[in-house]
Amino acid sequence: MLNWCQVDYGGRTSCTIVWPKVGLITDDRTFVWYAFTLAFAVPVTLISIFYSLVVVQIRTAGPVSSSSAVSANRRHSRRRVTRMVLAVITVYVVCWLPYWVFQVLTAVHPHRCI
Secondary structure, three states: OOEEEEEEEOOEEEEEEEOOEEOOEEHHHHHHHHHHHHHHHHHHHHHHHHHHHHHHHHHHOOOOOOOHHHHHHHHHHHHHHHHHHHHHHHHHHHHHHHHHHHHHHHHHOOOOOO
């Protein structure tokens, strides 16, 4: 059964869930780590792996050309795709990392109820 608790944060009051404690592991910590793993760590890993495979495939695909103009244009296109892939991964991490750092820190250092 979940209970609610009123917590004072330097003059501001907030309600929070009091999770039941089973042994050394509390349910809130388990939930936060479970959610972090499934909602952040696994997606970042999969996004990185699959986009890396796309970049590798792009770098190895296409006909070999002796023309330096075509080769320079191809190198430029590869760089643009690589930068775009890195930008997508970076934006995802930058958007979600602060939230998950806060969640994990809250689980590791829980607030005490008054």
